[in-house]
Amino acid sequence: MKYKTVWTKKENLERKWYVVDVKDQILGRVATKIASLLIGKEKPEIVPDVDCGDNVIVINSDNVKLTRGKELNKMYYRHSMYPGGFKETTWQRQMEKDSTKIITDAVKNMLPNNKSRDARIARLYVYKNSVHKHGGQNPIEIKFN
Numbered sequence: 001m002k003y004k005t006v007w008t009k010k011e012n013l014e015r016k017w018y019v020v021d022v023k024d025q026i027l028g029r030v031a032t033k034i035a036s037l038l039i040g041k042e043k044p045e046i047v048p049d050v051d052c053g054d055n056v057i058v059i060n061s062d063n064v065k066l067t068r069g070k071e072l073n074k075m076y077y078r079h080s081m082y083p084g085g086f087k088e089t090t091w092q093r094q095m096e097k098d099s100t101k102i103i104t105d106a107v108k109n110m111l112p113n114n115k116s117r118d119a120r121i122a123r124l125y126v127y128k129n130s131v132h133k134h135g136g137q138n139p140i141e142i143k144f145n
Contacts, residue, residue: 007047020037026066037056038124062129071092074090104124107124
């Protein structure tokens with residue numbers, strides 16, 4: 001009897017919903033685990049050419065932390081594509097302005113830079129506090145140590 005390898009197809013995917021609480025968590029360590037959920041690395045049915053990742057809801061982004069005094073040194077850069085349009089923002093200023101962008105940027109930089117990146121980042125939902133609007137999807141809560 002011959003056994004055939006079964007490949008996951010796009011139509012057969014089941015995407016789960018996860019809730020990650022980043023309160024008092026370190027930014028880089030949480031971002032790698034969130035990126036792993038978005039890619040679907042922990043799934044046994046992962047296929048290289050199909051995006052098998054899940055949906056991730058991140059709550060309490062205002063309470064994320066950095067290690068070893070990086071709050072003073074970490075900078076965020078952007079450019080308006082006009083001459084002299086280079087802007088830089090400190091971590092503390094970005095936290096006051098929009099803390100969800102910090103987590104989104106950290107996770108986006110941990111994803112592989114290919115055509116699936118935008119679709120994966122679109123499945124990431126980041127909220128400043130513990131209230132989110134995805135209760136109907138019955139998300140599974142994940143705790144990271």
